[in-house]
Amino acid sequence: MKRYSSLLFGIPLLLILAACSNTTEQPTEDPTTEMLQHTVYFYLNSDVTSxxxxxxEEGLEELLEIPAxxxxxxxxxxATEERDVTDHGYAYVIYTWFETMEDYKTYADHPDHLEFIDEYNGLWVDVKVYDANIISSH
Amino acid sequence: MKRYSSLLFGIPLLLILAACSNTTEQPTEDPTTEMLQHTVYFYLNSDVTSxxxxxxEEGLEELLEIPAxxxxxxxxxxATEERDVTDHGYAYVIYTWFETMEDYKTYADHPDHLEFIDEYNGLWVDVKVYDANIISSH
Known part of the structure; x- marks a missing residue:
């Protein structure tokens, strides 16, 4: 009976410990290092209605759902202080992170991305784009 | 003996399950929402040596250690495609996230930040700063 008890409790215990060991894996310290960061600032026409x-804004939220x-x-x-070097003039900014250049290209060519541009490019007067390779993250 | 066995295995089992329930807590879906994002692009003088x-770069890494x-x-x-809207001309960019405006101000006034500016501002020809409130993150 003692041996049976050990088995009865021991196996579920091992299974639970195994499950725990999977879920307690710590995320890596710098998960975005080496990723491609693509930032776009959108400046809207002054006559854009609310x-x-x-x-x-809803279009941007949908755009950010592209799986790549x-x-x-x-x-x-x-509402940070006004400074010569600080640009508060944009209406929206999107920051996107891609694991690979291929993922970035998949996003760039994605039908939903092209549709977004077609649908809304009449609203913006300017966009500013910055692409960066993340060399460290903290 | 049976009751003792149950106790012997049952209590550690409960403790493990409790430990698991803590460690399996999912991170919130949008951890940076409502944070203040402060981005700085640095454009260096053409005569800056390697x-x-x-x-x-080491100075930037130290700067990013400020606890706020x-x-x-x-x-x-x-190395993304050249486009009129894309600025590849900066040398470095830092993205920083702050939980509150107070934390941002603590950083801005931090002696290590001021020392960084004093030590390196001769190297850059321009900086571009963008401050944003994150309204959603995915």
């Missing part, structure tokens, strides 16, 4: 702006994107953020200008 | 550039910063990344221009 409805058009709202639709544009590893992770993303959507931002608006922050 | 030694000076290396020292500058929630998370950060250091990047260099990526």
């Amino acid at each position: 409805e058009e702006k709202e639709a544009f 994107i590893h992770q993303s953020e959507l931002g608006v200008p922050a | 030694e000076e550039k290396e020292a500058f 910063i929630h998370q950060s990344e250091l990047g260099v221009p990526a």
